[in-house]
Amino acid sequence: MVKLIAHHKWNIYHLAIKSALLIGVLKKEVYMQQPEGFLVKWQEDKVYHLTKALYGLKQAPIDGYLHQNSFIKCPYEHAIYMKRNHKGSNTKMLAEFKAAMSNEFEMTDNRLMSYFLGIEVKQQQEGIFISQKNYMKEILEKFKMNECNHVNTLVAIRMKFSRERDGHFVDSTLFKSLAGSLRYLTITRPDITYGVGLVSRYMETSKESNLLASKRILRYIKGTLNLGLFYAYDENAQLVCYSDSDEGGDQDERKNTIGYVFYLGSTAISWTSKKQGVVTLSSCETEYVAAASTVLDHPQEDSIVIFMDNKSAIQLAKNPLHHGRSKHIDTRFYFLKDHIKQKTIELKHCHTTEQVTDIFTKPLSGETFMRLRDMLGIKIF
Structure with a gap:
């Protein structure tokens, strides 16, 4: 984002809310224990009777107000709201929002x-x-x-x-x-x-x-x-991806650790490092499954490039003659081949020294670690 x-x-704007628990009127009896640090002396056995609240209840006014005014809640982070303003600029939209809520909030922009x-x-x-x-x-x-x-x-x-x-x-x-x-x-x-x-x-x-x-x-x-x-x-907003895995890094289940990172420009926008959900029998199969996990639906003029450092895995994905050697791989990973045929993605080989996702799959020496860290777009503030 x-x-x-x-x-x-x-521009990114920030909304600071004061006295958040003193806004929404409650319609039901709600009680809570006295929080640590706010105990009333000589009345420690009593509880608070809430009369107003902002978060967590259906009576809370903020969520309802924003939805009524065409704001959309982010499905991944419920404290983030977005609004597409087709009639005016973002500045005008923010001014209207500030004016409408000026009696309730202190806004910082x-x-x-x-x-x-x-x-x-x-x-x-x-x-x-x-x-x-x-x-x-x-x-x-x-x-x-x-x-x-x-x-x-x-x-x-x-x-x-x-x-x-x-x-x-x-x-x-x-x-x-x-x-x-x-x-x-x-x-x-x-x-x-x-x-x-x-x-x-x-x-x-x-x-x-x-x-x-x-x-x-x-x-x-x-x-x-x-x-x-x-x-x-x-910067160029072309989406590219790097995908990689280790081999049998997990000592308990002998499963591999896979990692991937997506770029828009020169800085990472999405990344993961996790234990593979299936057991694979070779580094080729491991990296094939890792690459399949990176495929996503992002329309753009050119194919989404996925960089891998395993040529055998690239051939397995491209060449149908290899199907007989990989029948034991779960069929749900074969959609990678379909995307290659449709040219929505393109697999390219990169040298191991350029494989940035090594930082997500294995321990590294200090020099290698810092070099790959720089490749992620991490800089000094």
Whole structure:
């Protein structure tokens, strides 16, 4: 979304709401316990009787008001609303919205810096920079790592995880809280996606080694607080993709880790790192399945290019003579061949050194890690 905003040179505005719980009148009896830090002395056994509320209930006025005024809620992030204004400019639309709600809200439309759900947005002449610097500082402070020494890589290069590995179990609540906090940070920091996904596999069987690996990610974050994604104006908006996988990286199920990243211009817009849902028998099949998972419906004049570093997987997707050698691959992956025939996608080979998705599938040396991190479009704020 941010890349499209940068491509069209739109502005990002921020809505700040004060006294959010003092707006909507409740029609039913709603009670809540006194929150920590707000206990009434000598009345700790009592509860609050809510008379007004903003979020979470069908009586809440904000969602209804925005829908009535032609705003559409984002299906992926329910705190984001968009409005297409065909009759006037975005500036006029914002002015109307501010006027209509001026009695209820305090609005901030600072074009230089906005804060939304922990994401910091800086709009410059060259483009838009997004980061979560303050959120990163909060995480470090929360888990008492704000004074730690930093490291240059995310995961130790020879580190192997297994549920059967010796070691004491740790507090699962602490570990889940840490993993969840790190996962939210992947919104603006694709470089930590592999490490966060790796430790998240051990939510229910978290041991000391898993906790130490999570703290290593915090140590990496400590040294990279000023990094974020930069989306430049006036760039080519052609969609391209890189796809890759490791081979048998998971020690428990022998499944592979697949990764992909989509670009519009020179900066990543979408990425993933996850354990493959099926077991494959060779690196060729693994990368074929990984490529199939990247196919999406995005109309553009030219084919969507998917870069792979495995020539055998490319031949398997292109050449029908190879079908007999891959009958055991689930039929749901064969739609990749159909898209190639329809020329909606095009598979191209890239050298291993140019395969940026290695950063999503395996531990890397410091030099390689930082080179691929730069290729994602991650820059200093």
